[in-house]
Amino acid sequence: MVFGIVPPYLLAHIADLEDDRFAAAKKGARRALQQSPPFRAARLTFSFDDADNLVMELADGPNRTISDAEQQEVLPGVVARSEGEEPTGDPSTDEAYDGLGATFALFSEVYQRNSIDGAGLPLDATVHYGELFDNAFWNGERMVFGDGDGEIFGRFTGSLSVIGHELAHGVTQYTAELEYAGQSGALNESISDVFGALVEQHSLDQSVDEASWLIGEGLFTDEVEGSALRSLQAPGTAYDDDVLGKDPQPAHFDDYVETEDDNGGVHINSGIPNRAFYLAAEALGGNAWERAGQIWYDTLSLPLEPTSDFAAFAAATVQAASARYGEESEEVEAVVAGWAGVGVTGATIDGRATA
Amino acid sequence: MAEPPPERQRWSIIVVRSGGFAGMRREWRANSDDDDRIDWTGLVEACPWNARSPRNAGADQFVWRISATGPPRQCTATLGDPALTGPWRELVLTVQSVHKQNRATPG
Ligand SMILES: [Zn+2]
Numbered sequence: 001m002v003f004g005i006v007p008p009y010l011l012a013h014i015a016d017l018e019d020d021r022f023a024a025a026k027k028g029a030r031r032a033l034q035q036s037p038p039f040r041a042a043r044l045t046f047s048f049d050d051a052d053n054l055v056m057e058l059a060d061g062p063n064r065t066i067s068d069a070e071q072q073e074v075l076p077g078v079v080a081r082s083e084g085e086e087p088t089g090d091p092s093t094d095e096a097y098d099g100l101g102a103t104f105a106l107f108s109e110v111y112q113r114n115s116i117d118g119a120g121l122p123l124d125a126t127v128h129y130g131e132l133f134d135n136a137f138w139n140g141e142r143m144v145f146g147d148g149d150g151e152i153f154g155r156f157t158g159s160l161s162v163i164g165h166e167l168a169h170g171v172t173q174y175t176a177e178l179e180y181a182g183q184s185g186a187l188n189e190s191i192s193d194v195f196g197a198l199v200e201q202h203s204l205d206q207s208v209d210e211a212s213w214l215i216g217e218g219l220f221t222d223e224v225e226g227s228a229l230r231s232l233q234a235p236g237t238a239y240d241d242d243v244l245g246k247d248p249q250p251a252h253f254d255d256y257v258e259t260e261d262d263n264g265g266v267h268i269n270s271g272i273p274n275r276a277f278y279l280a281a282e283a284l285g286g287n288a289w290e291r292a293g294q295i296w297y298d299t300l301s302l303p304l305e306p307t308s309d310f311a312a313f314a315a316a317t318v319q320a321a322s323a324r325y326g327e328e329s330e331e332v333e334a335v336v337a338g339w340a341g342v343g344v345t346g347a348t349i350d351g352r353a354t355a
Numbered sequence: 356m357a358e359p360p361p362e363r364q365r366w367s368i369i370v371v372r373s374g375g376f377a378g379m380r381r382e383w384r385a386n387s388d389d390d391d392r393i394d395w396t397g398l399v400e401a402c403p404w405n406a407r408s409p410r411n412a413g414a415d416q417f418v419w420r421i422s423a424t425g426p427p428r429q430c431t432a433t434l435g436d437p438a439l440t441g442p443w444r445e446l447v448l449t450v451q452s453v454h455k456q457n458r459a460t461p462g
Contacts, residue, residue, distance in 0.1 A: 164378070244379065
């Protein structure tokens with residue numbers, strides 16, 4: 001059971017406890033008190049162990065602030081809901097709040113990463129940005145969500161994968177720093193799609209087979225012929241509509257799109273690494289966030305160049321898989337096969353660890 | 356039907372919006388002839404075509420490519436969404452509204 005925010009005086013008390021039964025809580029409390037600013041946020045959980053002892057555990061918690069731009073294109077807007085506050089009744093505000101919580105939970109509980117920067121960075125978001133604004137973005141400091149035009153797009157907080165996608169851009173900014181153009185830009189996009197999909201799967205407790213692997217499901221209005229904006233499982237099949245045309249994502253490196261638009265097609269060519277991830281996850285089965293997701297997460301911390309191309313990133317994922325699971329592991333095999341399945345191969349991927 | 360004065364510059368303007376979370380490309384076009392009550396030369400000349408626009412920060416922001424052709428003049432610029440303010444915004448909103456009118460009343 002989660003009891004929300006722990007006041008600083010209680011933290012100080014927990015940090016001083018002499019009872020060994022509270023060792024984990026004591027450690028967590030000390031860590032929270034050492035943070036600067038002194039106290040941000042934590043989750044306190046109570047349970048009973050086999051001997052009927054009360055066990056308190058303190059874990060990292062999110063520090064969310066959702067602001068409302070009130071249809072202006074001015075940031076940050078007025079604060080609508082802060083950490084620990086009750087739902088406001090405004091769907092955009094509450095979806096952003098819950099979505100950031102679900103994304104924080106994936107990174108914290110599965111990958112032991114405390115927020116975007118790994119050090120409890122506050123999660124700031126703005127909703128109701130602009131008038132009929134058809135977009136969601138990360139501006140380097142906060143996540144921003146438009147309401148959509150109501151004809152093609154509904155509100156952008158309506159899909160958890162979109163919220164996870166935006167927060168993951170922050171994680172990439174603090175780790176791999178992939179430049180937002182060409183192949184490195186498509187990788188940056190793909191990483192956000194991967195973790196956006198994983199947030200949804202983790203939150204719904206869906207296995208590889210149960211998951212939709214869609215990004216932005218439910219964003220389109222009923223007028224549009226399409227289920228979502230992108231599919232990691234089958235890039236190029238998410239929508240096919242009279243007005244919007246067909247999902248332009250390639251699923252194979254042979255079909256890489258050269259274009260001046262969209263920083264070199266970063267939202268188009270991301271289909272290639274997206275499918276490589278899907279293939280690796282499918283080969284491993286079970287929950288995608290556990291092994292495939294762990295490998296992709298580990299890859300972000302490797303010394304990648306900002307301009308890394310698909311081949312360099314692929315080699316890094318193999319290195320990450322080897323380091324965690326061993327060179328001869330089925331995980332390495334699945335990752336190599338995933339990249340081979342989208343035509344990203346070469347001397348750099350041979351199944352051997354390079355570290 | 357009065358001929359436009361000879362010194363009047365005629366423009367053809369194309370606005371392309373790409374990127375954004377959805378990565379969908381949209382295009383709007385307008386010509387001076389579509390609406391000669393508009394001061395197209397004034398709109399075009401008000402824009403700082405030669406100023407370098409900063410790259411978009413972060414990710415998923417729209418990218419705007421604007422080109423104005425009025426022989427012998429040819430101007431192009433690529434802007435991030437936060438830079439689409441002042442005269443740029445004025446020009447883009449005008450092109451979008453003329454484009455929409457043209458589509459609403461097909462010749
Ligand atoms: Zn993105």
